[in-house]
Structure formats: structure tokens, C-alpha cells
Amino acid sequence: MMPLLAIGFVLLHAMSILLLPGHAMAASYVFLVVAPLLACAFAVRRGLMMGLAPAQGWSLAALSMLLWTLGMASSLYQDLFLSNSNLAPGETMLLYILYGVPISYAVAIVGVESRSHIQRGIDAVLAALLGYLYFVLMFSWTTLQGVSSQQSAQMIAYMFDVENAFLAVMTTVRFFAADAPRQRHLFAAMASFTWLYGISSAYYNHHVALDISPNIGTLYDVMVDVPFLVFILMAWRMPSRIPLTLNPPLGLVRFVRIGSPLLLALSVLAIALLVLRQRFALGVAGVVIAVIGYGLRSILSQVRQIETADRLRSDHTMLAELALHDGLTGLLNRRAFEEAIGREWRQALRTQQAVSLLLIDVDMFKQYNDRYGHLAGDACLRDVAAILTQAVQRPMDLLARYGGEEFVLILPSTPLAGAKEVADRLCKLVRQLNLPHDDSPIQRITVSIGAASIVPTHDALPDALIASADRALYEAKRKGRNRFELAT
Numbered sequence: 001m002m003p004l005l006a007i008g009f010v011l012l013h014a015m016s017i018l019l020l021p022g023h024a025m026a027a028s029y030v031f032l033v034v035a036p037l038l039a040c041a042f043a044v045r046r047g048l049m050m051g052l053a054p055a056q057g058w059s060l061a062a063l064s065m066l067l068w069t070l071g072m073a074s075s076l077y078q079d080l081f082l083s084n085s086n087l088a089p090g091e092t093m094l095l096y097i098l099y100g101v102p103i104s105y106a107v108a109i110v111g112v113e114s115r116s117h118i119q120r121g122i123d124a125v126l127a128a129l130l131g132y133l134y135f136v137l138m139f140s141w142t143t144l145q146g147v148s149s150q151q152s153a154q155m156i157a158y159m160f161d162v163e164n165a166f167l168a169v170m171t172t173v174r175f176f177a178a179d180a181p182r183q184r185h186l187f188a189a190m191a192s193f194t195w196l197y198g199i200s201s202a203y204y205n206h207h208v209a210l211d212i213s214p215n216i217g218t219l220y221d222v223m224v225d226v227p228f229l230v231f232i233l234m235a236w237r238m239p240s241r242i243p244l245t246l247n248p249p250l251g252l253v254r255f256v257r258i259g260s261p262l263l264l265a266l267s268v269l270a271i272a273l274l275v276l277r278q279r280f281a282l283g284v285a286g287v288v289i290a291v292i293g294y295g296l297r298s299i300l301s302q303v304r305q306i307e308t309a310d311r312l313r314s315d316h317t318m319l320a321e322l323a324l325h326d327g328l329t330g331l332l333n334r335r336a337f338e339e340a341i342g343r344e345w346r347q348a349l350r351t352q353q354a355v356s357l358l359l360i361d362v363d364m365f366k367q368y369n370d371r372y373g374h375l376a377g378d379a380c381l382r383d384v385a386a387i388l389t390q391a392v393q394r395p396m397d398l399l400a401r402y403g404g405e406e407f408v409l410i411l412p413s414t415p416l417a418g419a420k421e422v423a424d425r426l427c428k429l430v431r432q433l434n435l436p437h438d439d440s441p442i443q444r445i446t447v448s449i450g451a452a453s454i455v456p457t458h459d460a461l462p463d464a465l466i467a468s469a470d471r472a473l474y475e476a477k478r479k480g481r482n483r484f485e486l487a488t
Ligand SMILES: Nc1nc2c(ncn2[C@@H]2O[C@H](COP(=O)(O)OP(=O)(O)OP(=O)(O)O)[C@@H](O)[C@H]2O)c(=O)[nH]1
Pocket: 328, 361, 362, 363, 364, 365, 366, 367, 369, 373, 374, 375, 376, 377, 378, 381, 403, 404, 405, 477, 481
């Protein structure tokens, strides 16, 4: 439906020129003002859906269209009311060239993450300066009344060419490097517009305005509608209907993300260099501000990168901690135990000293959970873990939660006699905790412990030690719990 309406608009425009030769210019102006105004309205509509913040880009597109509409309204006023036959009255030209500033700003800021207020401030100053430098440059070739020579008109035409080519290339690069549907949608609309507008504008500036063949005269006006109508169609489409099959290379995405913010500074630099000849002091000021803006932006983005790196490092440390600890008791977890037993095993192989292992299991814990509830069970496990931690005295000993209600203690450089002492002490301490357990024969929480000790050999694995302690634990349970057994 919308494409048909757009074609109807163009046909109506052409017919009004052909069928009303006496009023062709006035009739044509109606279409030339309505087309960009509609484009502005559609950009605002899309902005209302996506967010009107400049960082979303649609409000900037709307501003651009509005500036162009004002330029056309000014042309209309000059032609119809002032009968000014001059090609390029200053304020009209300025509005046509200023339309590019919001688009450059969008290219620089849309999709550039976590911009701080200072960065926003720098970008805004650079964008404003860019507009002012355009203004100065424009009025060095033209006056409010218009250009004084064909040569000045040529200069303005070249300036439009450079600006349009720049905008078309930059919006296209942003389109190809966009990795989010919203950005791709915005830059698809902007790139289609800037290419078509650049072509039609170049044709107008070099042929129609200067009356150089081929010149199709007023019929050219119909060409001007096209970029705006295409923009309207793109803005009207849902972002999901813009093809997203292109997978931009990561390198390009990163390059554009880093490079885009520098674009404003580079544009200011380029225009300031052009201004230098006519207004030396202003040109130098422009160059200096562009360089300072560029420098400050680089510093700020480096600061951000350092902050991100620091945050990542501390997140990484925290994750590593979490990966090795048990959430309930805060003890090392089974994965940490498995790493540790391997380490201690290799160490003991070198030193040929005994390594002992205790498997500690809370007795009748299922009944405890059933009687007192799961939360009380958790609290009980935390209390047992805390007392075991206190009881483990040597820094090299390693206590971990083996799983469920079972704990494991590695005692490096400890023979079975030492393991026996520790097992005895742990049993007593847990009993002395006096955690009530009505279903237990002695009415309180107790543990059973299986202890084993081994001097590692090259043909044995740590699993042998664990299996041995497990058998001893089974014996302790079998013999009535609340006791320890040593592996034979
Ligand atoms: N509250 C709580 N219970 C747990 C947790 N992990 C395991 N359990 C429970 O611990 C109980 C262990 O039961 P069993 O393996 O039968 O052992 P037990 O009842 O202690 O019997 P014995 O070892 O023979 O004395 C199960 O009911 C598990 O659901 C935990 O993190 N919190």
C-alpha cells in the first residue's frame, strides 16, 4: 500500500508540472515541501516507537529532514515572494548544508555504548562547531542575496558533493557494521536517503542550477521527491523486515564502534582547514578544538576500557572463587577437593610421606531433615562445617564439602596415627555441639568418620585412598555410627 502511495505522489507531482505549465513552479513547491515534511513526520513516528533520545538516531533524522524542509520553504519564499532569481541565496544554502550535521552526529553516536555525560558534551560541542564552520564557509561563497559568480556556485556545488558523499559512505558503513536490528534499520533508512539524495543533488547542482546539459528543467523536481519517499518507506517498515542475514565481521563492528566517535572531530578538522584561508583565527580555533575534542574522547574511552578491564578482572576472581566454593557452607567444594588431592598426591610421591584422608558423614541426617525440615538441615550442615573448620589446625590441611551431608579432610604428611587423633577430636567436637536430634540414639547430631592413610606409589591413584576411607566409613556406620574407623 505505502509503495503505491509513494508512486502516486511522484506521478501526481509530474502531472502537475506537465498539466499546469503556467503554475508549474508553485505546484512543484507544494510537493517539494510536503515530501521532506512527511519524511520528518515519519522519522518522529518511528522515534516515538523506538525512543526519541538522540542515541536512537530517529530524532536526529527528523531534525535533518526538518532543516531540509526549511531550506525548501526558504527557496519557495525567495522564488515566489521575493522573485529572487539568484541560484544560491545564503540562508537557503546554509539550511541545505546544515541538514548533514544531525546525520553526522547520528553516525558518531548511535550504538556507541555507555557514553558518559562528558563524552556527550564533547560530541555536542563538536556538532555545534561543525554547523558554525559550515555557516562561515557557506557565507564566504555566498551572501544572503546569493552567489556573486558562477565560480562561487561551482564551489558550493562541490561542497555539497563532498558532504553528501561523506554522509552516504558513512551511513552505509554503519549499516554494514550494525549488529543490532534497530541500528541496521536506522542506517538502512539513512543510507538509502543519503545515496539517492546525493545523486539527485549532484545532478541539480551541476546541471539544472547552472543550466548545463543534460537539464530536464522543472521536471527535475520529481527526482527530489524520491530520496524522501524512499526514506519514508524505510522508516515505515518494521525493523524486523529489514534483512539481517548479513553477519558483519567482528573486526568491522569493532573498528566502526571505536572509529565512529572520532568522526565528528575529523569533520570539524576538515572544515576548519577549509575555513583557514578566509578566517584564519577561526580556522585555527576549529583545528585546536577538533584536536582537543579528539584527544579528550580518546582519553575518556581509554579510561572506560581500563574500568571495564578492572571490572572484568574482579568478576573473574569472584567467579573463580564461586567455582571452587560450596554456597551453603562456604567450604571448598568437590571440584576444589579433586584438584587438591591430585596436588597433594604428587607432592607426597616426591617426598615419600604418608597422606591421610578422612571422610566425615553426618549420622541419620535424612531423619534430621524429615523431622526438623530442610532449612534446619541446612543450618545444621553449616554448624558442623564451622566446627570442623575450627578443629582443623594446620594450614596445609584441607577441608571440603564432599557432597550432601559428607565432608572430606586431607591431611598431608600425616600417618594413620595422626589421622586417628584428628578423627577422634572431630567426633568429640561435633558431639559437643549439642545439636538436638531426637531420632538419634544419643539425641544429638553426631558424625561417623572413615580414615585412611597411604604413602603414594607410581602405580596407585588417589582414588585408592578415597576408596579405602570410604570402606572405613562404611564400617563406622555399620558398627553403630558416632565413631571413627581406620582403614586397615
Ligand atoms: N538440608 C540439607 N540436606 C541435605 C543436603 N545435602 C544432602 N542432604 C540430605 O542428606 C540426607 C542424607 O541421607 P542418607 O544418605 O540416607 O544418610 P543419613 O540419613 O545421614 O544416614 P547415615 O549416613 O547412614 O547415618 C538426604 O536426605 C539428603 O537429602 C543439604 O545441602 N541440605
